[in-house]
Amino acid sequence: MPAVQLPTTAQLRQALPLVSVRGLRVAYDEQLVLNGVDLDLLPGEMVALLGASGSGKSTLMKSLTGFAPISGGSVRVAGHDVTNLARGELRTLRSEVGQVFQQFNLIPRLSVLSNVLTGALHGAGPINVVGGFSSAHRARAMHLLDRVGIAHKAKDAARSLSGGQQQRVAIARALMQQPRAILADEPVASLDPKLADSVLELLREIATEDGIPVLVSLHVLPLALAHSDRIVGLRHGEMVLSGRTAQLDAAQLAVLYQDEEGAGDERDH
Numbered sequence: 001m002p003a004v005q006l007p008t009t010a011q012l013r014q015a016l017p018l019v020s021v022r023g024l025r026v027a028y029d030e031q032l033v034l035n036g037v038d039l040d041l042l043p044g045e046m047v048a049l050l051g052a053s054g055s056g057k058s059t060l061m062k063s064l065t066g067f068a069p070i071s072g073g074s075v076r077v078a079g080h081d082v083t084n085l086a087r088g089e090l091r092t093l094r095s096e097v098g099q100v101f102q103q104f105n106l107i108p109r110l111s112v113l114s115n116v117l118t119g120a121l122h123g124a125g126p127i128n129v130v131g132g133f134s135s136a137h138r139a140r141a142m143h144l145l146d147r148v149g150i151a152h153k154a155k156d157a158a159r160s161l162s163g164g165q166q167q168r169v170a171i172a173r174a175l176m177q178q179p180r181a182i183l184a185d186e187p188v189a190s191l192d193p194k195l196a197d198s199v200l201e202l203l204r205e206i207a208t209e210d211g212i213p214v215l216v217s218l219h220v221l222p223l224a225l226a227h228s229d230r231i232v233g234l235r236h237g238e239m240v241l242s243g244r245t246a247q248l249d250a251a252q253l254a255v256l257y258q259d260e261e262g263a264g265d266e267r268d269h
């Protein structure tokens with residue numbers, strides 16, 4: 001009888017979703033804004049989250065880090081049960097999930113290097129903050145700035161950088177956390193198309209090289225088509241689309257924007 005090849009622990013880990021959402025419901029003031037959402041994110045994949053304005057993209061992202069009022073379903077992120085966190089576990093969860101935002105959210109007067117170093121504060125207690133950063137932290141922050149292509153700006157004030165450069169700093173700051181997943185909520189909405197391409201390329205490279213999932217919400221369909229492995233789509237708070245990017249056709253994608261004011265404008269530009 002041929003020997004049975006059992007998968008290694010590494011292979012099993014690779015196949016398990018880092019994020020697993022089932023039947024998620026979120027309500028604000030009794031208004032249901034997410035209704036029965038399912039989502040899996042696997043290590044190493046770049047997943048684009050699409051949907052018209054108000055469809056629930058930001059709310060879904062917030063649900064993954066305990067920032068949304070979850071009223072039903074289950075949310076597991078990096079081994080944490082987000083709907084039932086133990087005392088102190090929320091801080092750990094947030095330290096394990098890197099976040100990137102549309103407006104970069106840097107501290108403008110601080111240097112680029114200091115901004116990246118703040119990523120190391122996630123999950124650190126007050127003593128670590130007072131104690132300052134170790135030389136190992138500084139070396140790691142410089143390495144990450146080099147990785148995102150702006151090590152030469154390390155000493156400059158964050159406010160002196162262009163939007164594209166600031167977003168690279170924000171990505172380096174997220175990496176400083178040694179995240180197990182990255183959530184990027186409209187990270188290129190404030191950037192011109194060329195910079196948008198380069199930032200999304202960088203995020204995809206990180207997903208592949210670091211073997212972590214990156215969930216990125218986007219308003220521009222061509223960007224999602226060019227830079228994702230998979231596309232998921234929300235409509236009126238329901239997940240109505242999920243598929244490999246290369247296999248989705250125009251009719252499937254059009255469902256996301258049906259009946260929306262200005263449909264066609266938003267997704268094409």
Ligand SMILES: Nc1ncnc2c1ncn2[C@@H]1O[C@H](COP(=O)(O)OP(=O)(O)OP(=O)(O)O)[C@@H](O)[C@H]1O
Pocket residue numbers: 028029033051052053054055056057058059060
């Ligand atoms: N804090 C809040 N309080 C009340 N309602 C909220 C809150 N946050 C979001 N909503 C509502 O939830 C719905 C989904 O909003 P959400 O921001 O998740 O959508 P979105 O798809 O990210 O939109 P956009 O693309 O415009 O950013 C909207 O109707 C919005 O008004």
